Amino acid sequence: MTALAHVPTPTGQPAAPPPLPRGGRRRLLPYLLLLPGAAWLLLFFAVPLFQLAAASLYDPSGSLSTGYALTWAFGNYPDALQAYWPQFGRSFLYAGIALVLAVLMGYPLAYAIAQKAGRWKSLLLVCVVAPMFTSFLVRTLAWKTILSDNGWLVGLLRDVHLLGPDGRLLATPVAVVLGLTYNFLPFLVLPLYASLERLDYRLLEAAGDLYASPVQTFRRVTLPLSMPGLIAGTLLFFIPATGDYINAELLGTPNEYMVGNVIDSAFLVRLDYPQGAALSFLLMAAILAVVFVYLRRAGTEEVL
Amino acid sequence: MRLTRWLADHWVMGVALLVLGYLTLPIAVVAALSFNRPSSRLSYDFNEFTLDNWQRPCATSDMCDAVVRSVQIGFIATVVATVLGTLMAFALVRHRFTGRSGINLLIFLPMATPELVMGTSLLALFVSAGVPQGFWTVVIAHVMFCVSFVVVTVKARLAGMDRRLEEAAADLYASPWQAFRLVTLPLVLPGIVAAALLAFSLSFDDFIITNFNAGTTITFPMYVWGAAQRGIPPQVNVIGTAMFAIALLLVGLSSLRGRRTRRVGLPAAPATGRRAKSPS
Numbered sequence: 370m371t372a373l374a375h376v377p378t379p380t381g382q383p384a385a386p387p388p389l390p391r392g393g394r395r396r397l398l399p400y401l402l403l404l405p406g407a408a409w410l411l412l413f414f415a416v417p418l419f420q421l422a423a424a425s426l427y428d429p430s431g432s433l434s435t436g437y438a439l440t441w442a443f444g445n446y447p448d449a450l451q452a453y454w455p456q457f458g459r460s461f462l463y464a465g466i467a468l469v470l471a472v473l474m475g476y477p478l479a480y481a482i483a484q485k486a487g488r489w490k491s492l493l494l495v496c497v498v499a500p501m502f503t504s505f506l507v508r509t510l511a512w513k514t515i516l517s518d519n520g521w522l523v524g525l526l527r528d529v530h531l532l533g534p535d536g537r538l539l540a541t542p543v544a545v546v547l548g549l550t551y552n553f554l555p556f557l558v559l560p561l562y563a564s565l566e567r568l569d570y571r572l573l574e575a576a577g578d579l580y581a582s583p584v585q586t587f588r589r590v591t592l593p594l595s596m597p598g599l600i601a602g603t604l605l606f607f608i609p610a611t612g613d614y615i616n617a618e619l620l621g622t623p624n625e626y627m628v629g630n631v632i633d634s635a636f637l638v639r640l641d642y643p644q645g646a647a648l649s650f651l652l653m654a655a656i657l658a659v660v661f662v663y664l665r666r667a668g669t670e671e672v673l
Numbered sequence: 674m675r676l677t678r679w680l681a682d683h684w685v686m687g688v689a690l691l692v693l694g695y696l697t698l699p700i701a702v703v704a705a706l707s708f709n710r711p712s713s714r715l716s717y718d719f720n721e722f723t724l725d726n727w728q729r730p731c732a733t734s735d736m737c738d739a740v741v742r743s744v745q746i747g748f749i750a751t752v753v754a755t756v757l758g759t760l761m762a763f764a765l766v767r768h769r770f771t772g773r774s775g776i777n778l779l780i781f782l783p784m785a786t787p788e789l790v791m792g793t794s795l796l797a798l799f800v801s802a803g804v805p806q807g808f809w810t811v812v813i814a815h816v817m818f819c820v821s822f823v824v825v826t827v828k829a830r831l832a833g834m835d836r837r838l839e840e841a842a843a844d845l846y847a848s849p850w851q852a853f854r855l856v857t858l859p860l861v862l863p864g865i866v867a868a869a870l871l872a873f874s875l876s877f878d879d880f881i882i883t884n885f886n887a888g889t890t891i892t893f894p895m896y897v898w899g900a901a902q903r904g905i906p907p908q909v910n911v912i913g914t915a916m917f918a919i920a921l922l923l924v925g926l927s928s929l930r931g932r933r934t935r936r937v938g939l940p941a942a943p944a945t946g947r948r949a950k951s952p953s
Binding site (some may be wrong): 398496510618 | 764
């Protein structure tokens, strides 16, 4: 009987493709479906951001055991920045260099998979995401082996005199930047690939027919058409790379520490919550500012 | 002349293969190191071949405890995040309601926020609310950052689904519940499974957010982090290699299945529109 009761439901619409049937009772349904997830995100994502803002304005003379008082101590911000501006700047410098390297490597890779790979396409795509199949920390540690002073890579570079006889790769900025590039490269390649895959090959042929050189074709046709993927990919790369401190810790030394290392120790070792919170907030604000300026200049604000 | 032509045609592929080498080299190193007997605790160089690590993966029992704990956390977080995210995806694709852009923003922002900021802000919340950090605060954090990825994945699958199939079910006297269970759910299920796998791998591998909210609870990534200072047992590479093999197996199985359904499915209903059929 229930089956019969529901079937015809004459909504007055023609039979062809009816728009979603809307009953009065069903108006509540979407909110019920959204409620648990939205509540979780509000409570454990949005509210904590306010809590972090509050913590960044705590009286810096307090401590975890005696408790903190919210004294609107805006001085925490300049103090934290003054103490740790090298680490702060290094985060953006390393992430920026890694981003340039990643674009130089990721663009040919995405292009080759999308346009040249033919039936090997899926296999090559699996290779791109393969690093994510194993633990982030374990594969970052693998770089310690590859870049080791006794490894073949350092030996080779010493032999061709790119490195001095005592030259090292491990525990240098080079290792940290290489690690960052490696760890976040798939995030750049995947959206770029999605963009390039949709690129119509006939447009490139048309450009050639109209006497465009390969370089011109790339600059005037391929690059503009792949821009949405490139922008999405660079953001997906840059945001986590700036906030990363695993590479700096495992592949670098305290001379390569990024702001994440400082925030980690502020919260977990030195237990200086106001300073850690202020640095965290500064990091987020700086990333947002960079992203905003970037999207402005790239001219596609609709990405966000 | 011929050589320059060939180079002009193929240099992109050459660069691409070099980059792929860069991306896959560390995995090969992890696999090789899983068969290594290190010369000392702090050495990362390949020393001598051995099968010991594979035969006794739990020789350092702390590590296996950490792996088990990561699996438990990953499992609970995946179930909760998949349910919450799937419900949200249904609401977003199937219903019209006011406040949609706000909800979309709430789902998008966690994916665009640095983990560091999410981790520290949750810590600030738990400390000020007096919640002791441990197993369950990690679960809460993991559900939080997995939900958005579940919503996005399930939404993509739902949006590509042909609504006429459900209407056909209704025409054939299926109740809404029957139509959902017999038509909608089987069609969306691959999306839900993919979302759950993604959520599990995000949870299992998370370090930064976990590190701020775990208290004294040790997950596998946290164990590796701590061990990196004291010397890494080679069994860590066994776990890394095994994870990789399992993930590869899952991808292989799903692509085999996709190929089969495509072969079986295509002749049966050639005209139903490509979107509803596309497998995986």
